[in-house]
Amino acid sequence: MKAIAIKAPGAPEVLQLVELPTPEYSVGECLIEVHAAGVNRPDVLQRKGVYPAPAGASPLPGLEVAGRVVAGDAAALAEAGLALGDAVCALVPGGGYAQYCVAAVAHCLPVPEGWSFVDAAGLPETFFTVWSNVFERAALMPGQTLLVHGGSSGIGVTAIQLAKAFGSRVLVTVGSDAKAQACLDLGADLAINYKAQDFVEAVLSATSGRGVDVVLDMVAGPYVARNLQCLADDGRLVIIAVQGGVQAQIDAGQVLRRRLTITGSTLRPRNHAFKASVAAALRSRVWPLLAQRRIRPVVFCEFPAEQAADAHALMEAGEHIGKIVLTWNIQ
Numbered sequence: 429m430k431a432i433a434i435k436a437p438g439a440p441e442v443l444q445l446v447e448l449p450t451p452e453y454s455v456g457e458c459l460i461e462v463h464a465a466g467v468n469r470p471d472v473l474q475r476k477g478v479y480p481a482p483a484g485a486s487p488l489p490g491l492e493v494a495g496r497v498v499a500g501d502a503a504a505l506a507e508a509g510l511a512l513g514d515a516v517c518a519l520v521p522g523g524g525y526a527q528y529c530v531a532a533v534a535h536c537l538p539v540p541e542g543w544s545f546v547d548a549a550g551l552p553e554t555f556f557t558v559w560s561n562v563f564e565r566a567a568l569m570p571g572q573t574l575l576v577h578g579g580s581s582g583i584g585v586t587a588i589q590l591a592k593a594f595g596s597r598v599l600v601t602v603g604s605d606a607k608a609q610a611c612l613d614l615g616a617d618l619a620i621n622y623k624a625q626d627f628v629e630a631v632l633s634a635t636s637g638r639g640v641d642v643v644l645d646m647v648a649g650p651y652v653a654r655n656l657q658c659l660a661d662d663g664r665l666v667i668i669a670v671q672g673g674v675q676a677q678i679d680a681g682q683v684l685r686r687r688l689t690i691t692g693s694t695l696r697p698r699n700h701a702f703k704a705s706v707a708a709a710l711r712s713r714v715w716p717l718l719a720q721r722r723i724r725p726v727v728f729c730e731f732p733a734e735q736a737a738d739a740h741a742l743m744e745a746g747e748h749i750g751k752i753v754l755t756w757n758i759q
Contacts, residue, residue: 429447429448429449429450429526429527429528430445430446430447430448430526430527430733430756431445431446431447431448431488431525431526431527432444432445432446432488432489432490432525432526432733432734432736432754433446433448433487433488433525434474434475434487434488434489437475437476437477437478438475438476438477440475440736440737440738440740440741440744441737442475443475443489443525443736443737443740445733445734448526450527450528451486451523451526451528451529451530452530453499453500453501453530454501454530455501455504456501456504456532456533456534456700457500457501457504457530457531457532457533458497458499458500458501458504458505458510458530458531458533458536459497459498459499459500459528459529459530460493460495460496460497460498460516460518460528460529460530460531460536461495461496461497461498461527461528461758462493462494462495462524462526462527462528462529462756463494463495463496463545463546463549463755463756463758464493464494464495464544464545464546464548464549464730464753464754464755464756465490465492465493465494465524465525465529465549465733465753465754466490466491466492466493466524466549466550466551466552466553466582466751466752466753466754467736467739467740467743467751467752467753467754468491468492468553468582469669469671469743470491470696471489471490471491471525471740471743472740472743472744474489475489475740481521481522482521482522482696482697484521485520485521485522485523486520486521486522486523486526486529486530487522488522488523488524488525488526489522489524489525490520490522490523490524490525490526490529490754491519491520491521491522491524491552491553491696492517492518492519492520492524492549492550492551492552492553493517493518493520493524493529493531493549493552494515494516494517494518494539494545494546494547494548494549494551495515495516495529495545495758496513496514496515496516497510497511497512497513497514497516497536498512498513498528499512500512500533501533504533504534505533507533508533508534508536510533510536510538514538515538515539515545515548516531516536516537516538516539517536517537517538517539517545517548517549517551517552518531518532518535518536518537518552519531519535519552519553519556519695519703519707520532520535521696525733525736525754527756527758532700532703532704534700534703534704534707534708535552535700535703535704535707536707537551537552537707537710537711537715538711538715540715540718540719541718541719542719542721543718543725545755546727546730546753546755547724547725547727548725549751549753549754550582550725550726550727550750550751550752550753551718551725553582553695554582554583554585554586554751555586555590555710555714556695556703556706556707556710557583557586557668557695558583558586558587558590558644559590559706559709559710559713559714560693560695560702560706561644561666561668561692561693562574562587562590562591562642562644562666563590563594564706564709565664565666565691565693566642566644566664566666566689566691567664568591568594568596568641568642569596569641570594570595570596571595571596571597572596572597572640572641572642573596573597573598573599573635573640573641573642573660574587574591574596574597574598574599574640574641574642574643574644575598575599575600575601575631575640575642575643575644575655575658576588576591576598576599576600576601576616576643576644577600577601577643577644577645577646577647577651578600578601578602578646578647579600579601579602579607579608579611579616579619580600580602580603580607580610580611580748580749580750581646581750582726582750582751583644583646583668584600584602584611585610585611585614585726585749585750585751586726587644588600588611588614588615588616589614589615589723589724590714590723592615592616593717593722593723597617598615598616598617598618599616599617599618599619599620599630599631599634599640600616600618600619600620601619601620601621601622601627602619602620602621602622603621603622603623603746604621604623605621606749607619607621607749608620608621610749614726617634618630618634627654627658628654628657628658631658632657632658635660638660639657639658639659639660639661639663640658640659640660640663641659641660641662641663641664642663642664642665642666643655643658643659643663643664643665643666644666644668645665645666645667645668645669646667646668646669646671647669647670647671647672648667648669648670648671648672648673648674648676649670649671649672649673649674649675649676650672650673650676651672651676652665652667652676652677652678652690653676653677653678653679656678656679656682656683656688656690659686659688661686661687661688662686662687662688662689663686663688663689664688664689664691665688665689665690665691666691666692666693667690667691667692668692668693668694678690725750725751726749726750726751727750727751727752727753728748728749728750728751728752729742729748729752729753730752730753730754730755731752731753731754731755732754732755732756732757733754733755733756735754736754739752739754
């Protein structure tokens with residue numbers, strides 16, 4: 429099979445097209461002929477050499493794929509209601525940048541009715557992340573308010589749509605007016621251009637001084653203290669990335685007085701059972717919304733897999749809105 433490998437840590441150009449043996453599936457797994465694969469920021473970090481694949485995972489980048497099941501554990505497929513030839517998307521710990529990828533059957537989901545492989549390839553990583561952090565870890569409830577940093581990112585556009593679909597108010601921060609409008613078009617109640625406005629002041633003004641119930645943060649660093657200022661009493665801050673740095677100074681007294689919760693998680697190292705439980709929740713709670721067009725994939729652009737370096741350069745430039753997807757020319 430053809431695949432995109434990281435020849436050595438470095439700039440996007442280290443991503444190179446290679447020929448590799450087709451991987452073999454094991455018990456509880458299936459082999460997917462990959463039509464499309466999502467590009468995510470962890471792929472960029474892995475390419476730079478600062479986010480290695482977990483033990484036992486493929487060293488190839490790529491955490492989500494969409495394609496057809498061409499082989500697999502028959503019992504596991506039957507238990508999941510899947511069969512050979514089915515169109516699926518899957519969360520994988522690595523190996524997505526290839527024409528064939530092994531996935532745990534329990535981490536596969538059917539391609540939602542009416543959506544293409546390109547659409548579906550951008551679903552698993554962001555939907556697993558948002559569901560597990562916003563709705564399970566932070567317990568966002570209908571009627572509550574969510575603040576999302578990076579509202580136009582793949583995570584952001586997913587969080588906007590899911591929170592609105594389940595009856596919450598959504599505020600976002602973005603880096604341009606064009607991104608702000610895109611978030612409003614997806615249903616956000618307020619989009620704050622952090623380059624032109626102090627987001628703490630804007631959040632408190634929009635909530636009449638109360639603050640928000642949940643903050644979904646990909647920045648960390650200096651944002652942590654400012655996020656606490658944005659929270660209402662009993663509010664929850666969920667950190668899912670540290671693009672602004674791992675060190676933060678906070679007012680611990682504020683955490684005590686206002687009963688604030690600071691938590692966070694990473695998805696890739698979580699165990700099989702955890703990911704399977706999230707997949708099951710998505711299939712029952714969220715996949716019907718995709719089929720009904722109440723929420724939708726947001727794909728900014730697609731690249732032939734051979735142009736993975738260009739896709740990574742675009743990801744690092746940060747000008748995209750939604751997902752970037754790689755495609756293979758499957759006949």
